[in-house]
Amino acid sequence: MSLLGKGALAMWWDIAPEVRAGFEDWHSHEHFRERLGIPGFLRGSRWGSASGGEGFFILYEVEAHETLSSPAYLAHLNAPTPWSTQMMPHHRNMVRSQCRVLESRGGGMARHVLTVRLSPAPGREGELRGFIASRTGELINRPGVVGVHLLAHETPPIAKTTEQALRKGADRAADWVLVACGYDTAGLAQLEASDFAQQALTAHGAGPEQIRGMYLLSYSATAPDVR
Numbered sequence: 001m002s003l004l005g006k007g008a009l010a011m012w013w014d015i016a017p018e019v020r021a022g023f024e025d026w027h028s029h030e031h032f033r034e035r036l037g038i039p040g041f042l043r044g045s046r047w048g049s050a051s052g053g054e055g056f057f058i059l060y061e062v063e064a065h066e067t068l069s070s071p072a073y074l075a076h077l078n079a080p081t082p083w084s085t086q087m088m089p090h091h092r093n094m095v096r097s098q099c100r101v102l103e104s105r106g107g108g109m110a111r112h113v114l115t116v117r118l119s120p121a122p123g124r125e126g127e128l129r130g131f132i133a134s135r136t137g138e139l140i141n142r143p144g145v146v147g148v149h150l151l152a153h154e155t156p157p158i159a160k161t162t163e164q165a166l167r168k169g170a171d172r173a174a175d176w177v178l179v180a181c182g183y184d185t186a187g188l189a190q191l192e193a194s195d196f197a198q199q200a201l202t203a204h205g206a207g208p209e210q211i212r213g214m215y216l217l218s219y220s221a222t223a224p225d226v227r
Contacts, residue, residue: 003104004042004222007065008151010099010177012115012213014054014092026087028219033226034076034084035060040067043222047113047215050185054092057115057215059179061108068098069156077161088166096171099151103133106140106147109220110181114188116196117174117211128205132178135195139180144187151177174211188214 015023024046032044040063049055062068080088095117120128129150136148153173164171178196182188194200198210 002106002147003101003108003149004061005040005063005067006101007062007067008099008101009058009060009062009068010097010115010151010174010179011058012093012095012117012174013056013058015056015090016054016092019087019090020054023087023090024218026083030081030083031087032219032221034081036221036223036226038067038070038072038076040064040070040073041223043108043220045109045220046218048218050112050214050216055213055215056218057113057213065098065100065154065156069158074158074161077163080163080166084163085166088163089168091167092169094167094169094171095174097151097153097174097177098156099153099177101149102129102152102176103136103148103150105136105149106145107181108147108149109217110146110183111217112182112185112188113215113217114178114180114182114192114196115213115215116178116192116201117176118178118201119175119207119209120205121202121207124205126205128176128201131204139191139195142187142191144184145180145182145191147179147181149179149181151179153177185214
């Protein structure tokens with residue numbers, strides 16, 4: 001697998017323009033360092049909306065899905081710092097998927113990223129995964145594309161945390177997540193219009209509700225980077 005672990009925390013949220021600078025300062029200089037200090041957290045990456053909108057996509061690569069319910073991680077979720085307590089209410093429209101890595105080929109890091117949030121149609125999980133797995137080897141060699149990854153959300157057996165309570169509204173989750181990394185938006189746009197188009201994914205087992213987003217790298221670090 002080219003992602004650094006067998007688990008991942010994939011998140012999307014909106015940040016209003018007037019607090020964006022403060023958010024990125026906090027997220028880069030405190031939050032990344034805190035999270036990547038937790039055993040099992042291997043790399044964190046933040047991408048902002050490629051269109052200049054308010055949306056962010058954040059991916060933490062972790063050793064295993066069990067890392068996301070570990071005592072060390074829960075201790076941080078239930079004891080946010082003063083700065084985190086100040087920033088959490090500004091996370092709007094939170095989608096937070098605690099995932100197992102189903103498929104991962106090619107690079108896990110690039111300047112541009114396309115995400116597709118989707119769900120398998122009932123009884124067609126194997127068909128959809130098989131289709132994606134069969135295409136990754138060719139897709140990562142297309143111009144502009146360097147990596148393709150498939151993640152599946154699985155809710156860990158933990159209670160609502162203090163950090164969740166600080167955010168406005170309930171966190172949602174994407175069932176499955178397709179992540180395509182690339183060095184050129186044109187290549188990812190072509191992927192979005194072909195193999196990852198709604199019609200193509202639906203024909204091979206995806207449900208009709210799919211949400212796509214294109215993002216531009218803001219910051220990435222591994223655990224040793226921030227020690």
